[in-house]
Amino acid sequence: MNDETKEFLKMSLRTIPDYPRPGVMFRDVTTLMGNPQAFRRAIDELVFPYAGGKADKIAGVEARGFILGGAMAHQLSAGFVPIRKKGKLPYETVRIAYSLEYGIDEMEMHRDAIQPGERVLLVDDLIATGGTAVAAVNLLRQMGAEIVAACFIVDLPDLGGRKKLEELGVNVRTLLEFEGD
Numbered sequence: 001m002n003d004e005t006k007e008f009l010k011m012s013l014r015t016i017p018d019y020p021r022p023g024v025m026f027r028d029v030t031t032l033m034g035n036p037q038a039f040r041r042a043i044d045e046l047v048f049p050y051a052g053g054k055a056d057k058i059a060g061v062e063a064r065g066f067i068l069g070g071a072m073a074h075q076l077s078a079g080f081v082p083i084r085k086k087g088k089l090p091y092e093t094v095r096i097a098y099s100l101e102y103g104i105d106e107m108e109m110h111r112d113a114i115q116p117g118e119r120v121l122l123v124d125d126l127i128a129t130g131g132t133a134v135a136a137v138n139l140l141r142q143m144g145a146e147i148v149a150a151c152f153i154v155d156l157p158d159l160g161g162r163k164k165l166e167e168l169g170v171n172v173r174t175l176l177e178f179e180g181d
Contacts (some may be wrong), residue, residue, distance in 0.1 A: 001045050001175060005041060005045065006175070006176060008037075008038065008041065009032065009038055009041060009042055009045075009153070009175055009176055010176055012031060012032040012035050012038035013027055013028060013029060013031060013032050013154070013176070014028040014030070014031040015027060015028070016028055025178070025180075027126060027154045027156070027178055029064060029125045029126065029153050029154065030064075032153065033064075033067060039071075042068075042153055042175060043068070043071045043072060043075060044075070045175055046068070046072055046123070046151045046153070046173065046175065047072050047075045047076055049149075049173065050076060050121060050148065050149070051075075051076065053076075053077075054076075054119065054148060055076055055078050055119050055120065055121045055148050056078055056079065056118040056119045056120065057073075057078055057079045057080065057081050057113075057114060057118055057119075057120045057121075057145075058070075058072045058073040058076065058078050058079070058080050058081070058120070058121050058123060059080075059081040059082075059083055059109070059113075059114075059120050059121070059122050059123070059136065059140055059145075060080065060081070060082060060083065060122075060123050060124070061083045061107070061122070061123070061124040061132060061133070061136050062082065062083060062084045062085055062088075062107075064124060064125035064126075065083070065122075065123050065124040065125065066082055068123045068124070068125065068151075068153070069081075069082075069123045072121065072123055072151070076121075078121075081109055081110075081113040081114060081120070082109065083107050083108070083109050083136050083139065084107065084108060084109070085105070085106070085107060085108075086105075086106040086107065086108055088108075089108060089109070089110055091110050091111070091112070092110065092111040092112070093108040093109060093110055093111060094108060094109060094111050094139065094142060094143060095107065095108035095139070096108075096135050096138055096139040096142070097135075098131050098132065098134070098135035099131055100131060107132070107135060107136065107139065108139075109139060109140075109143070111143075113143070114140060114143040114144065114145045115144070116143070116144025116145075117144060117146060118144075118145055118146065119145075119146045119148045120140055120145040120146065120147055120148060121148050121149055121150075121151055122136055122137060122140065122147060122149070122150040122151065122170075123150070123151045123152070124136075124150075124152055125152065125153050125154065126152055126153065126154040126155075126156065127150070127152045127154070127155050127156065127161040127162055127165070127172070127174065128156045128159045128161050129159045129160060129161050129164075130159075130160060130161025130162070130163075130164035130165060131161075133150055133152075133161060133164075133165055134161075134164050134165065134168065136150075137150065137165065137168055137170055147170050148171070149170065149171040149172065149173050150165050150170050150171070150172050150173070151172075151173045151174075152172070152173070152174045152175075153174070153175050153176060154174065154175070154176050154177075154178060155172075155174035155176070155177045155178075156177075156178055157177055157179065158179060158180055162174070
């Protein structure tokens with residue numbers, strides 16, 4: 001991705017200081033998604049390396065990952081799999097618990113959403129500490145998925161999430177980095 005595209009996408013994001021607590025610079029991708037040119041460019045950049053049938057399914061993490069994942073699945077002619085918070089899916093599910101800064105949460109997906117050996121791209125808006133992404137990778141692998149990559153618009157490298165995914169052998173694709181967040 002060229003510098004002009006990076007700058008365009010970066011300028012399409014909104015930064016909210018001191019949210020959700022003092023000292024945090026929240027990177028809000030909803031403004032990027034609300035800009036048709038920026039949204040299209042971001043999706044094109046996320047899917048570019050995977051064109052030509054390299055993924056069978058796109059797994060999106062609730063909720064912004066649903067928006068990005070649906071668009072990516074369309075572009076790649078792949079299926080879409082929602083990974084949701086516990087209790088939101090109507091059919092038989094598999095779930096995984098994971099740690100957050102303030103406790104434990106659970107996410108789940110339909111038991112029949114992934115077939116063993118399917119090639120899956122994981123997507124969410126942002127990678128920070130990596131807790132949610134690592135849990136999603138483990139859940140997908142539990143179902144027999146081959147993780148092609150994990151894709152994010154924003155990486156906050158100082159928080160270490162990307163490194164955790166790479167230590168699991170997951171290829172990580174991000175479009176933008178913000179140091180010090």
